[in-house]
Amino acid sequence: MSDAATDLVIHDSFSRTKRPFVPITPGHVGIYVCGPTVYSDTHLGHAKSYVSFDVVVRWLRFTGLRVRHVENITDVGHLVDNSDDGEDKLIRTARLSEVHPLELAEKYARLFFSDMDALGVVRPDISPRATGHILEQQALIRELLARGHAYEVNGSVYYSVASFPEYGRLSGRDTEEGEVGHRVAVRGEKRDPRDFALWKRAEGGHILRWESPWGSGFPGWHIECSAMSCRYLGESFDIHGGGLDNQFPHHECEIAQSRGAGHGFANTWMHNNLVTVEGRKMSKSLGNFTSITQALEKNEADLVRLWVLSTHYRSQVDYSVQGLDALKGALERLRAALRSVSEAVTAAATPAATTDAAFLAEVATAEAAFTAAMNDDFNTPLALGALFDLARVLNTGVARGGLSRAALETGRARFLALGGEVLGVLDAASAAPAGGDAARYVDLLIETRQRLKAAKAFDLADWLRKEIAARGVVLEDTASGPRWRFNA
């Protein structure tokens, strides 16, 4: 093992095995994640994919690696269907609403970023747009023509799949003897039905078009990712990620293009599984399509993240009311522990205590379990188990008392590092006391109840607690006095 070796093991979709992760350049990671085609609302599938890869990137950075995360914005639409009639999704949608295709792309790109921000997804370092990289795409196409992997017909350029024997290996399919013309309409221009477009001739009304050596046209579905990953990460880079639904044909074509051009391309392929809603595939036709905006109206962002991370990224995750409800309790448990330890830090005695060592050892054990889980192909469900173990360690330590401020602060910091910095489901603000205009009135009600208790007027005190609870205020009496918060 070279000195570039890490403790991390990643499941590589291409070899279908878990392999030790060894960065090409020690200490650095280049990762390319397939971004969205910006032509409609962001949905739960995006949430699953981009929260998953967000945690991948966060973990890589947490372990000390320097990461460059590139994620494209596809603003040249993919073809609407396989009949190659040349109309792409962006143009079709734009024509229907009578706006320029790039107006539409801009609108949905902004929505994508705002939704991802709301989910706490750290923005990619570079978000290259397909329309901004036409020259790079043309250059790659020229290279493929020169190497005999592509051919031009009537102003369009197609990739010759027969020239690349590895085609189909990523997705595990044998394309040698596909049923010609059954599911895939054969267009006269293609020499082989498996061939796919690198460059398309623009027909009369096509708005998005660029001049090229082959005439006026626009790039094919897949070439942008090959061109842009190369530009920003180099001919060979560490990780390529994306949704399982992109494995074929998109990623298969990317491999054919990049390797056909002589590039090493991605060392490791990661594919996240898909989202179901109430047990069924999420799709517009089934009517269970859920946008991120809709999901965030009903659930806090932390809860949506927890939902994604409670299942392994390579497993399907089901979005259901029942499932989300169960996670609310789990999230509250984590927050309660954070609040509890945060208050204890403030109240704790400063000098080192004899019980510190045992406490810190338990903290370290939980963190080690967390680390082992994440290093095993980003096993977030298992890591969450360790995080809950850590919550228990903190709760127990606080309840027993006698710990030094430094020890408690360490426990709190490790908890926030794992649950916050790495998983993004916890933050210091969620442990902060409730504020806002209503807070001082609530404080008054709490103080009133304290006085009723002091006067042994327990029936009135209980009544008051019930009343404010009905108005969304959760009240807890602790050893150090009452604590309250608004119920989310």
Add this chain to the structure above:
RNA sequence: GGCGCCAUAGCCAAGCGGUUAGGCAGCGGAUUGCAAAUCCGUUAAGCCCGGUUCGACUCCGGGUGGCGCCUCCA
């Protein structure tokens, strides 16, 4: 039709050839004026049929069931 994934307790979800996953829910106890939160204990599992093994939830084979991809989709 081709390819792939999964079947774990009431629900969600991991690891592991023999040793407590974890969360939600339930039950008992501690604590509390009563609660809440917390802690301790506890209930509860491995779709079916074979095989390998001293021993299988964990490996192999065969069933059955569910899901997904194969068409734009994360």
